[in-house]
Amino acid sequence: MKYKLLHLIFIPYLIFSQELPEKEHYTYFDEIINLQNTDLSNGVFHKEKYRTINGNHHYYKVNKFFLGKVHYNNDVFSNTLIKYDLNNDNIIIKISNSSYLIFILKKSLVKKFTIDNDIFINIADYGYSQILIDKKPIKLYKKNLINSYEKLNKKFSYTKFVNKSKYFINYNSEYFYVLKKKNLIKKIPQQKKIISEFYLLNKKLAKNNSDLFFTKLINLLNNNVNNAK
Template structure:
């Protein structure tokens, strides 16, 4: 029986045992979580990835994962369906999403099938999976820094790898690799990293872009992501005012 059919039975059951006012106020996450509690987690359709084995031993805080090496509770959008309160970890270097399954008290580690991952949210950061047949080299997980309608400002996280040897043991360290940004609009992808490339994307806003780069040099130096987010929002506001 598919997850959707089981979910409908679960929803009917909840309506029968929960007061109508509570049902109306209950968020979707609560309903889905209730469903996953009633069904064996390994049968919900999400735990069909492959086993994951770590091949890089690290010796310091320069690891390959996003923010932390620990699994953190987050939301997974997988094969068209949401899965809330999942233990997730994003391997930035290999661009893989890992999940820790709770099954009968045992913990199992899986590497999710990348093509089925639509997106995920961990530690307040939302990632989308770019799947473009026209620009396959751009495919992968990107953090959504800002969004306005169909337009998204995306950032690719990446790591450089270095090998270390200590006491005849090989270790690895991973340090952030500076990447450009991606603009997604109406399923079209546009790479940019410089002022010239941004002006090329928004020629009507050339003057305001130039003024922004001049006035916000400090922000660009200290927090490049925030600089791009603010610029993106300013450009969108300017374009909206002209429509």
């Protein structure tokens, strides 16, 4: 697998892109960089469609591009400017330092990506999922979700986004969400005692830091399995 530096600059496009209608906008870009011959040929242009206030947004962590890496269409693009749109579960790429060359990658061609040192993989039926524990027998993932609410103030309407993540695991080649304690016990009954005790002793942690709570729990279960061998 080869690594590529995604750093393309197209001055003629930058000069005229503001003058072009949306449909022609895409066609012109396609003509300039000959997208049909590149690994990014299936991307579509991104345009922000939500009005928000007070710095609220629908992106992973912050509303800015991170320097990351994306595995796309059997290639790896390093030093890539990436944003993760949680509301639509899309990866947004920015070419060079342009304010105009911003587009959405086709999800079916994205295998994995790294953003702010966090690794995500594309899992069927789950979409882009953050890897928290990547070792057997129990692998832990986080699905970064977001809820949207339409609001109205005295002057205009806007959208408010609220983060609401879920956790799921891969055990015995099966993926399932860890919604409640009984849900996890049902899937891993042989570790019922450990699971029940952990939930009982870590109620505060579960409320204040879900990532750490589930990471510690799954590590505990994995260690118990490995020590029993």
